[in-house]
Amino acid sequence: MFAPKRHLYADRAVSGAYTYNRKALDQLLTDVRNGLIDVVVVEDLDRLSRDLGDLGRMFRTLESRNVELHAATRGKCGIMEVTxxxxxxxxxxxxVTTITxxxxxxAAADGRNPTQIPYGYRRSALGPGIIEEEPETAKIVRRIFDLADKGVSPGTIATLLNKEGVKSPKGRLWSRSCLVGExxxxxxxxxxxxxxxxxxxxxxxxxxxxxxxxVTMTVRHPSRWIICENGKIALVDPDQWFRVHGRLITTICTKVRGPGNRGEFVFKGVTFCTCGAPMYGSFLRKDRARILFCSAxxxxxxxxxxxVTAHFMEREMLRIVRDVIAAPEASALFETEYLARRDHVTRKVVADRTRLESAIALLERKLERTFDEDHSRALSPDRISKLQTRLEKELGELELELQNLPDLEEMPKLPDGIVADFRDAVEKLIGRxxxxxxxxxDMVLFQALRAVVRRVxxxxxxxxGYVLKIDGHLAGLLGSSSTGVSPTRRLVRTCPPPGRGxxxxxxxxxxxxxxxxxGSYDVSEEDWLVAEPLLGTRRKDAIPQRTVLNAALFHARTRVPLNVLPPRYGTPHGISRAVRIVLRSGALQRTLEALGSRGSKAVDGLDHSVFERRLKDGRANRNVRRPVRGKTSASRVAPSRNRRRA
Known part of the structure; x- marks a missing residue:
């Protein structure tokens, strides 16, 4: 006969190794102390606890209340059965824990994966526990390591992946903890x-x-680690992995943003106010640019x-980088200084290594002589012991000094054209x-700029207007190990108020x-033979239709407003009006479709949404009734009529 349900105590899916977080067991002991139970029946004693101390304490509690303990497989249990x-x-x-x-x-030594399958892998058909590369996610993993190896912070990488719509291993947004972990x-x-x-x-x-x-976790000594190598499952180069792992120690935590289209402040984290507080950026309105202000x-x-508007100040700082810090004269001087400094460090390291190796060899010979009875016969055992201790201490200090010498292979070499490529990239960035x-x-270039410009x-x-005081040096292009090779340049520039428009x-x-x-975006002669009949003709004093088509293509490619197009296309008002006319008539749309059907390079990859948006805005503006200049609107006439009638 089974006991009533209210007298059943069960902690389901809870380990019996510990007594914490076992609500049913706590309730059982509470009922025992309150005198509500006379007999406790368990399937076996290990269902109460797998710990000898916990089991003994519970048995003493039952025994003090005259409660019997029975096991279904053993009958009544005493202190001997419990022990x-x-x-x-x-x-x-x-x-079981040891065997597992x-x-x-x-399994790891055999090339299998005994734990959860990491991101970038999938199960292989070769057997249980065998994993293989999953092409799509493995490509993302390699990209993450490439960006981190180039100095991009984990928070910035997560922001970039979120903007591109890449899903994290759990199908949600990427975060810094997903990349860095614990x-x-x-x-x-x-x-x-x-x-x-x-x-x-x-x-x-x-x-x-x-x-x-x-739970308390401690890291064991590396000599106790079990390391299994399996190069078949490697997604990145081991040297690259260790470089990235070393960068994580000094990485600054960057705030991760979700997918958005508000761009990035190029000199984030290196811009400060005169009071010493960092300058932050925010958007006053959705359609406004980023505004920089002093956080204090x-x-x-x-x-x-x-x-100050962020992109105006960014443009001025990028000009300083292009024209002063990374100028051809400064680049040549930096290369000369860097090569001279690198040769000096190389000679010094070689000389120090030779000196330390000779001193270590001499101390080792002296230490060996102390164990030779012929050489140490005249010394007492106490003096020999002190001498050996002193020699071993000096030997350890020299070996540590030798170990801490700079590694010449870690000192980066100067790639050909690195400064010129950097200057060209900055030039293109200014136009964007x-x-x-x-x-x-762009993230890689931003990181290089923040390394070159250390403080603004x-x-x-x-x-x-504003005054910029910039500290920068080109050694930042070669990484943190090259800092100090060339002196930091301190530059001051007075900037006028930013222009409008x-x-x-x-x-x-x-x-x-x-x-x-x-004429990079102009139509060719073959394209014009197709477009001319579709656009039609205009009066002789008007802007030529071919110029109108080229202006429309230039507007779509560069997003330059029609009212500020370059003078090559005519007066701002005239070219803007001409483009709107062919757009509203539908001639421009038909021309673009005809050029696209014949595979013209002029419209290859062209974004037509700019024309659709302008056409939609034009229709909306035409539906708005505007009062004629010099005349009174109807809403103002009505009250005056009422007053005259009254």
Whole structure:
């Protein structure tokens, strides 16, 4: 006969190794103390606990309340049964844990994966536990390591993947913790050793408090680690993995943003106010540009309440990088200084290594003589012991000094044309400001700029201008190991108030005028033979239709507003009106479709949405009734009529 349901106590799916977090067991002991139970029946004693100490304490509690303990397989149990079963249960649990751990190590040594399949892999048909590369996700893993190896922070990488719509391993947005994980347990994509073809086990020793279940993890000595190499599953080069792992120690935590289209502040983290507080950027409205302000001013700690548009200041700083820091003269000087400094360091390291190796060899010979009875016969044992201790100490210091000498292979070499390529990339970046869509190549360039420009101090002026004080050096292009090779340059530039409008910047206007003069986006003679009948003819004094078509293509490619197109296309008002006429008549759409059907390069990859949006805005504006200049609107006439009638 079974007991009533209210007298059944069961902790389902809970380990019996510990007594914490077992609500049914706590309720059972509470009922025993309240005198509600006379007999406790269990399937076996290890169902109460697998720990000998916990089982003994519970038996004493039952015994003090005159409650009998019965096991379905043993009958009534006393202190002897409790002691024997508790000991055997602990031994069995320890044996299972040991066998399971050793099974994982043997599986890893055999090339199998005994744990959860990491991101970038999938199950193989070769057998159980065998994993292989999953092409799509493995490509993402390699890209993550390439970006991290180039100095892009994990937070920035996560932001970039979110903007591109790439799903994380759990199908959600990427985060910094997903890439970095936990340093002690080596969790996260950038810390996973399997991507380098290494499986490491026994690295962490876990201990759990038996009372509250608090877990304490300690890292074992590397000599106790179980390392299994399997180059077949490696997704990245081991040297690259170790370089990235070394960068994680000094990586600054970057705030991760979700998918958006608000661009990126190029000099984020290196821009400061004169008070020393960093300058932050925010958007006052959705359609406005990023505004930079002093972070301390918002809290009342700085009197600088002025703001500046971010892309104007970015353009000025990029000009300084292009024209001064990375100028051809500065590049030649940097290359000369760097090569001279590298040769000096190489000679010094070689000389120090030779000196230390000679001193170590001499101390080793002296130490060996102390063990020779012929040489140490005149010395007392106490003096010999002190001499050996002193020699061993000096030998250890010299070996440590030799170990800490700079590695010449880690000192980067100067690639050919690195400064010229960097200057060209900065030149192209100036023309793209403000940046809306950021790619992986842009992230790498941003990181290089933040390494070259180490600090920017902005001083606002009452007339809307500002003064930039920049500390920069080209050694930042070669990584952190090359800092100090060339002296930091301190530059000061006074910037006038920023110009207004799309073409307010001189460099931008010059760049677009150069592109227009080269005719990069113009139609060819063959294309014009197709487009001319579709566009029709206009009066002789009007702008030619071919110029109108070229202006429309230039507008679609560069997003330059029609009212500020370069002078090559005619007067701003005339060309803007001409493009709107062919757009509203539908001639422009028919021409673009005809050119696209014949595979014209002029319309290859052209975004037609700019014309559709302009056509939609034009229709909306025509539906709005505007009062005629010099006449009174109907809404103002009605009240006056009412007054005359009254």
């Amino acid at each position: 024997m079963v508790g000991y055997l249960s602990m031994e069995q649990r320890l044996k 751990t050793q099974g994982r190590w043997l 340093s002690k347990r080596w969790l996260g994509i950038l810390r996973n050793t399997k991507y380098a073809g290494l499986s490491i086990y026994g690295r962490i020793e876990t201990r759990r408090d038996p009372d509250d279940g608090t 001013a918002r809290r009342g700690g700085c009197n600088n309440k002025r703001t 400001l403000p940046i809306e869509k950021v790619g992986s190549s 101090v902005v001083k606002m002026k009452p007339n809307g 799309f073409m307010g910047d001189t460099d931008r206007r010059t760049m677009f005028e150069t592109i227009a003069d080269t």
